Amino acid sequence: MRDRFVRITVGAALLLLGLLVAQPYVTAFLFAARTPRAITARGELAPAEASTVALFARASASVVHVFVQAAAQNRGLFGADSEEGGEQDGGGSQTGTGFVWDAAGHIVTNNHVVAAAAQGGSSVSVRLASGAVVPARIVGTAPNYDLAVLQLGRTAPPPPLAIGTSADLKVGQSTYAIGNPFGLDHTLTTGVVSALQRRLPTAEGRELSGVIQTDAAINPGNSGGPLLDSAGRLIGVNTAIFSPSGASAGIGFAIPVDVVNRVVPELIRNGRTRNPGIGIIAGQESVAARLGIDGVVVVRVLRGSPAAQAGLRGVDPQAGTLGDIIVAAGDRPVHRLADLTAAMAEAGVDAALELTVERDGRTRRVRVTTTDVADARP
Template sequence: MRDRSSPQPPADRFLRWVAGAAIVLLTLFVAQPYLTGLAFSERTSRAITARGDLAPAEATTVELFARASPSVVHVFVQAAAQGRALMGVDADDGDQNNGAQTGTGFVWDAAGHIVTNNHVVAAAAQGGSSVAVRLSSGAVVSASLVGAAPSYDLAVLRLGRTTAAPQPLAIGTSADLKVGQAAYAIGNPFGLDHTLTTGVISALQRRLPTSAGRELSGVIQTDAAINPGNSGGPLLDSAGRLIGVNTAIFSPSGASAGIGFAIPVDVVNRVVPELIRNGRTRNPGIGIIAGQEATAARLGIDGVVVLRVLRGSPAAAAGLRGVDPQTGDIGDIIVGAGNQPVHRLADLTAVMEAAGLGAPIELTVERDGRTRRVRVTTSDVAERRL
């Protein structure tokens, strides 16, 4: 018979030790969250870690926004009978809500002139709508429409009585812009006041159609986020100078897809003073209605097809001929202007704008397979009719 008081074999003691250790480890594993919470929980406010100086790029952006944002305003054009908007039935969604057109603008001068997009205030230009501007201080001030230039999608407002108009933005130039340099947009996307987005200038010399049936050349493309409500707001360079007026986005969804467009400041700086002086801008032209470029391209035509000629216009005086309304035969195709090739309407309008009003331009015109040169003098054709 085995003596029960005899020592256990070493193997049994080892197995018991391993089992005990495993139990201890399992217990610690199960209890670990409780023990960690008990030992490391912060039951009072944590000490604040010193931030230190902002990075140079951050400090520049912060300073730029602080300096420029007071000059940026929120523009509202509201029809007279829109009580639902006052009841807050729908949220502000940017450029259009509850029959109210909203957008952004900025202070142009010490007289309280505000620059914005024409499409933001188009309803006011047609009558029956009032315009109000919310300043960066939160004050809402009535405004009147001074003038509009649909061909450039620009408009000028003037603030009503206010204690003190904000400072105007510094003006830069778009002539020396470089692709890749920093760009900053300030506006009210989706009604959210004073929003800053940053990016770069993605491309230059883009073309953008306007509501007046013209095509604006030299447009700035940026990837700084531009959304509905940013329309009419400033695009700034890293020095805080105005280099463009944000006007459109390219997006199937209607939200920013990284492709936004701005009217170059050199155009703005030419058109806005004329709107302040005269309430309108005079557009140098020759008095033609151009055919659709997509249709001309499908027909293999390289140039501007003269669809119709305005009565009493320089084009009519020069004998230009449009499409025959009876037979549909094409008349004249403008393929050159001022020793520059003309492939599309923007090429022709660029030459006319560079020449100015009352300037002679030599056109190269194709008709019936033959090329001839025609001399025309530009004039203000904005109010001419067929």
């Protein structure tokens, strides 16, 4: 009786072991999908997804890929500009992004994308969303704003982007960047407005104020591309990133569209911008900070300039006296040069501007009329 029980137990155990070993083969034989599977209906996109898809479909046709082909003798001189989003491909081209501004075929991009061509010896071409490559010429550049305008060759341009405003932006609003990071055409990245009123260094030691910060991924090749709001309107032009590695670290910067909408028409009309100034040489901010000075120190006043006509004084090295200190422009306090240049930019050229100036411990107000800085040379 006992032997019979042992045989039954061993047989059951062997049977279970056999089933365990055979189970994967049986499952594969019975349930393997040897033909294409039936597609499960997805249903409607979520409202947020549908909105983003529609936004990209509307805007992407207006975004272009900009190429600056260096002359043979200049190839290899243009390195990847990791902080400003530029990129150099393997064929000696500086590449970036641009977008259609108007029905005449004007393209807006960053000045640093086309700087080599602006200096001569390089050609510019643009690849449209359709894949067509069109030659382009530089209409004008504004290094102080890192903006440039191109003109497409003979072709029917895509529709221009809708223009928004940067005056009423709020931190937390959704942002959408379309560009060509690392040469990958028409890439969409999303994020939010991370901060407003940032400052960004541009050409000749100047700073651009009111810059938009976003965490939408911006990488080398995105430079000059549009930053859009949730309505698909242009709110900024992507221009720079802060990144120790050179790739996106979630801190990108865009030139506010209100600045773009003022500078670009001027470039189209005149090929250059008129930069308002008063004809002073300002002291270094680091020196002013060490001296405990809150404001812009006037080091030198240019002869015949609005500042000279208003009676502003610079540093007198012989007498050892400090120059005038500009502490306000209109109703705005001036802590640094960027505050003063922002107030002058808002006023424009040939505009009256009231300055609050400290001299010998006393405060006084002077009235100056801004002029184009190109007309006020040392």
